[in-house]
Amino acid sequence: MLNNQIALFDVTDFEDEVIEKPDLDSYDYVIVAMSGGKDSLAAVLDLIEAGVPRSKIEMWHHSVDGRGDDANPLFDWPVTESYCEKLAEALGIPIYFSWKQGGLEGEMLREDAYTRPTSFETPDGTFQSGGDSGKKATRRKFPQLAASLSTRWCSAYLKVDPASKAITGQTRFAHKRTLFVTGERAEESSARSKYKTFEPHRTDRRHGRSKRHVDHYRPVHSWEEQQVWDIIERHRINPHPAYKLGWGRLSCMTCIFGSASQWASVKAIDPDRFERIASYEDEFGVTIHRTQSVRERVASAQPYDTLDPELVKVAMSTEYKEPIFVDDWKLPAGAFGESSGPT
Numbered sequence: 001m002l003n004n005q006i007a008l009f010d011v012t013d014f015e016d017e018v019i020e021k022p023d024l025d026s027y028d029y030v031i032v033a034m035s036g037g038k039d040s041l042a043a044v045l046d047l048i049e050a051g052v053p054r055s056k057i058e059m060w061h062h063s064v065d066g067r068g069d070d071a072n073p074l075f076d077w078p079v080t081e082s083y084c085e086k087l088a089e090a091l092g093i094p095i096y097f098s099w100k101q102g103g104l105e106g107e108m109l110r111e112d113a114y115t116r117p118t119s120f121e122t123p124d125g126t127f128q129s130g131g132d133s134g135k136k137a138t139r140r141k142f143p144q145l146a147a148s149l150s151t152r153w154c155s156a157y158l159k160v161d162p163a164s165k166a167i168t169g170q171t172r173f174a175h176k177r178t179l180f181v182t183g184e185r186a187e188e189s190s191a192r193s194k195y196k197t198f199e200p201h202r203t204d205r206r207h208g209r210s211k212r213h214v215d216h217y218r219p220v221h222s223w224e225e226q227q228v229w230d231i232i233e234r235h236r237i238n239p240h241p242a243y244k245l246g247w248g249r250l251s252c253m254t255c256i257f258g259s260a261s262q263w264a265s266v267k268a269i270d271p272d273r274f275e276r277i278a279s280y281e282d283e284f285g286v287t288i289h290r291t292q293s294v295r296e297r298v299a300s301a302q303p304y305d306t307l308d309p310e311l312v313k314v315a316m317s318t319e320y321k322e323p324i325f326v327d328d329w330k331l332p333a334g335a336f337g338e339s340s341g342p343t
């Protein structure tokens with residue numbers, strides 16, 4: 001078995017500088033990394049409540065499975081991209097997508113090859129970066145369960161790196177002040193509790209020739225889950241359908257951190273996708289979980305009892321047709337529930 005996995009970068013290598021909460025008025029651009037989940041939604045709503053003009057805000061969604069002709073749908077919820085598009089439209093905020101060509105599945109199947117290029121949308125069109133340098137290497141196994149982004153490479157390659165490439169690849173950010181906003185909360189895990197609320201972003205070059213000033217802000221870092229649902233209710237926003245199906249956290253549908261009940265639920269609503277994951281475990285000879293295959297995990301687990309067929313249809317469609325704003329807002333079934341996901 002070939003297992004020379006590749007470290008993209010050491011993401012713990014942030015500049016160790018303590019800075020206070022940002023002066024939101026001082027930025028030219030405010031970019032919100034929007035997964036479609038409750039925490040990034042809470043972050044954008046918090047900026048709106050704080051008075052940041054929507055004309056300054058952009059949502060950036062990193063398409064984990066790739067996009068368009070470059071897509072390999074295996075990990076993410078089919079409806080997520082469309083939900084994010086409709087959400088952005090309803091809030092009056094532009095949205096830009098970025099993705100590694102071939103998506104997570106393509107990177108996982110990499111064999112003696114460079115990592116594939118990243119594509120990113122901008123106000124001036126779609127551009128691409130990378131794919132022709134670095135080290136040729138082989139993965140042929142799932143990202144491993146760990147807090148370190150070098151081992152759990154999916155977040156680094158499919159989210160952190162595309163965002164960085166989309167910033168460094170656009171001259172509009174030179175000689176400007178940009179705030180990059182993400183929705184991690186301390187309550188989610190001990191690893192996340194150590195993240196700073198505010199720090200220079202990894203693409204910051206304020207002292208370099210480009211004078212590209214980029215700060216990273218986590219406005220909901222200290223929030224409890226109740227505060228997150230409260231702000232979503234205040235704005236009467238219909239949460240992503242996965243929450244209504246019982247998921248407590250919106251990560252990939254087949255997230256490597258999925259609990260046994262989540263894998264059982266995936267199997268119940270999309271047996272073909274479950275089988276593809278299980279077959280890859282067989283083929284690689286390495287399971288996602290340290291000791292059990294997904295087949296073994298679902299054998300003793302029950303799917304959620306909230307898998308309403310109509311809701312399943314909404315979550316498994318590539319077009320979100322439900323309203324974004326709802327009058328009869330209800331806390332979804334997954335709220336305060338099991339929230340297995342990235343550490």
Ligand code: SF4
Binds near residue numbers: 152158252255341
């Ligand atoms: S949601 Fe899970 S599988 Fe998807 S990129 Fe994040 S850690 Fe990886």
